[in-house]
């Protein structure tokens with residue numbers, strides 16, 4: 389990438405972009421306060437792993453300016469207007485569902501403790517409201533469909549229908565399997581500051597990297613000082629790659645094919661919602677909180693099946709001129725045998741018959757059929773990592 393325009397040799401002070409809403413939320417209590425709360429007899433609410441992931445994201449500021457699981461006013465505003473009640477752009481509901489019986493056992497207002505499925509106390513929550521919300525309307529607005537073939541919709545319909553809203557303070561870090569990669573926004577911001585990057589592109593993925601991903605990342609790196617490669621390692625659907633394999637595959641690619649000082653590699657432990665365009669905006673906001681000035685949006689970002697048009701996730705950004713992070717709207721790269729390289733229709737003039745599509749589905753198919761993949765689809769070293777993992781590599 390020597391020929392690319394790089395700007396990381398500047399001396400920059402305070403070079404990191406402001407978080408969404410202006411300030412990075414920090415709702416992590418110190419150990420003395422935490423111990424006191426843990427000894428209290430407050431009611432406990434046992435939460436699933438995905439909820440615990442959201443608790444942690446709120447507490448460490450990944451969801452800044454959110455400090456809470458949404459109350460009705462914010463949730464309804466997000467569903468209807470793609471904004472928090474105060475007007476800040478926000479596209480995905482962050483909510484805590486409970487069963488009716490549990491809802492009845494909780495105080496309508498007041499403090500409770502959220503614990504994980506092993507009974508470990510994770511957070512103090514100040515309950516402000518327990519309410520219900522029409523889920524069909526929610527599905528239609530957020531996912532654009534009520535079809536239960538959509539994994540996000542199915543999940544929404546399968547979950548409890550009472551929602552608990554209120555502020556969060558984390559008292560203990562959840563023990564994630566991939567803790568080492570789960571950097572906080574404060575940590576990535578420190579690295580960005582230290583490296584004096586003025587511009588950073590965020591890259592979202594849930595897959596092991598193929599050549600189209602690499603093309604997008606390197607195209608971004610030609611105009612930004614650095615890149616945050618930030619794969620999602622929370623809940624994913626059946627058939628997706630396991631997080632440990634995505635991590636291993638990326639480490640292999642970065643160590644062999646990227647200038648080391650231009651990449652921050654970290655996992656983002658949160659659930660995929662598969663909400664397509666709305667999730668693209670959500671992903672961009674999260675990466676802004678991690679210090680990104682730019683965010684790469686590819687073809688069918690966070691989509692699933694044929695629920696969204698290929699570039700719907702590009703067009704939605706027209707509605708958010710004030711989001712504060714620059715979306716890098718990139719057309720789907722492919723291999724062109726006339727060009728002899730991975731390109732996109734922005735730079736390749738050749739007819740479709742010369743194009744070879746590159747996708748994760750193709751990679752998974754080759755793996756399951758024991759076939760080799762050409763190097764223009766996936767780097768050999770990366771494919772070797774996946775091959776070695778075999779069937780264990782999938783969820």
Ligand SMILES: [Zn+2]
Nearest residue numbers: 724727736738
């Ligand atoms: Zn071409």
